[in-house]
Amino acid sequence: MEIVQRILVVEDEPSIAELISINLSHAGYQVEKALQTEVALNIMQESLPSLLILDWMLPGKSGVQFARELRANERFRSLPILMLTAKSDEADKVLGLDSGADDYVTKPFSPKELVARVRAILRRQLPLEETGSVPLSVGPLRLDPLSHRVTIVIPDCDSATVSLGPTEYRLLQFLMSNPERVHSRASLLDKVWGNEVYIEERTIDVHIKRLRAALAPTDSDRFIETVRGSGYRITKIPTQT
Incomplete structure (x- = not known):
């Protein structure tokens, strides 16, 4: 039986969260949504998702700060993170990646591009074909x-x-x-x-x-x-x- 990969979307704009959810669901993923980091953390503590899509600008705690906290936590350190934000300057991209994100998508975004990036990030977790299972x-x-x-x-x-x-x-x-x-x-x-x-x-x-x-x-x-x-x-x- 094929395992459906689960994605958690942390986005405080309901319309954007719904757009992401619909497109990822159509691509075959199971999607959960959270409006803020506290809710997201509670969800992740119960069950770790396959990938986290994280908005930069969130109420209470920014996505950058949340990503840093996750990378400092042993349980969440290996969780793939895709940062989603309206900040498009190179310095902002570097800051997002430095905070622990594996990739960075700027708003407004193409839903097809977002799905492609999600697939790419999840594909990176698979072993490289060149090495297989050889230590x-x-x-x-x-x-x-x-x-x-x-x-x-x-x-x-x-x-x-x-x-x-x-x-x-x-x-x-x-x-x-x-x-x-x-x-x-x-x-x-x-x-x-x-x-x-x-x-x-x-x-x-x-x-x-x-x-x-x-x-x-x-x-x-x-x-x-x-x-x-x-x-x-x-x-x-x-x-x-």
Whole structure:
């Protein structure tokens, strides 16, 4: 029996929430709606959705603040978040992504584009075809696709588990499956996001930053290197000491 993916829409404008709900329902998703973050949190505590569509401007608590709180919570850290807002400046997009969003859609939006982005985000949670179920290892990093777990293994130290959002996990999985190779932003968009015409290359930098931040407590962020003018790579022997 096919499992229907459940999406929670946090939007304080009922007409917009209904528009989103109708289009996602027609696309085969189960949709719940909340007008504010407190209601959304109660819903998520009872049952975790497959994806959260989150408006930026909400009464009481902004979507940006709520996203940050979710990313700081172990239970909700891996929940995919799509930020929805009228703010369209690049600085606002970066702020939205930095807060923990996996993608960013500006109002007014195309319902077809919104559904396409939802599908893309949910697709990113699936294991990469190139690696299948084979465990990956680069330096101290260990990634197990079956358990969806990333650990840091350092001799004479206890191993540490790294908690990643779905996009950062998929990005790390691709880099680890192709070590020592430099990947351009365009290549990463194609391989990790999957020919997503809506995603901007600037998004890559934000997710690399978030991935490095998650690895930094164990000093493992240095294994992900920036190759100026070319892109990014993961290396077994970092030049940074």
